[in-house]
Amino acid sequence: xxxxxxxxxxxxxxxxxxxxxxxxxxxxxxxxxxxxxxxxxxxxxxxxxxxxxxxxxxxxxxxxxxxxxxxxxxxxxxxxxxxxxxxxxxxxxxxxxxxxxxxxxxxxxxxxxxxxxxxxxxxxxxxxxxxxxxxxxxxxxxxxxxxxxxxxxxxxxxxxxxxxxxxxxxxxxxxxxxxxxxxxxxxxxxx
Numbered sequence: 001x002x003x004x005x006x007x008x009x010x011x012x013x014x015x016x017x018x019x020x021x022x023x024x025x026x027x028x029x030x031x032x033x034x035x036x037x038x039x040x041x042x043x044x045x046x047x048x049x050x051x052x053x054x055x056x057x058x059x060x061x062x063x064x065x066x067x068x069x070x071x072x073x074x075x076x077x078x079x080x081x082x083x084x085x086x087x088x089x090x091x092x093x094x095x096x097x098x099x100x101x102x103x104x105x106x107x108x109x110x111x112x113x114x115x116x117x118x119x120x121x122x123x124x125x126x127x128x129x130x131x132x133x134x135x136x137x138x139x140x141x142x143x144x145x146x147x148x149x150x151x152x153x154x155x156x157x158x159x160x161x162x163x164x165x166x167x168x169x170x171x172x173x174x175x176x177x178x179x180x181x182x183x184x185x186x187x188x189x190x191x
Contacts, residue, residue, distance in 0.1 A: 034065035043106035087117030
């Protein structure tokens with residue numbers, strides 16, 4: 001289990017590490033900074049080859065900002081195309097059409113959609129790494145301790161008189177934490 005501060009419980013320390021503010025500083029800001037610093041040649045692109053090249057260059061640019069891994073843009077070409085297929089409404093063909101015609105915001109819009117997709121993937125990776133760092137991935141006793149504390153703090157408010165046993169919650173600890181964080185994020189955005 002990772003270090004916890006002197007006056008913070010394991011759950012409080014874990015929740016601080018997973019909090020939207022921590023993720024934003026670790027992930028979102030880097031990706032948005034990369035998007036803002038990438039020069040878009042024009043709203044329209046001449047052909048599919050140029051679109052693919054720009055997507056690969058853009059993805060390489062994002063990955064350079066997100067990690068210490070640097071590869072030539074060609075190494076990212078296939079993965080960038082797969083992501084565009086997955087992320088863009090209508091898939092890669094629709095992304096290429098939008099970039100080629102300039103419709104629906106053209107290339108900048110395609111890159112914005114691509115950015116949101118990468119941001120979601122990196123946020124998920126951040127969550128997984130924090131859970132591993134805290135031992136949730138492989139230490140059942142850690143999961144049980146976190147679940148016990150979680151139920152002590154939130155059990156009655158969430159489950160009323162039917163609070164599940166800590167072992168039951170420990171089995172699905174990551175899912176519960178994801179739901180809790182999503183709830184906190186929604187409420188933070190409303191304020």
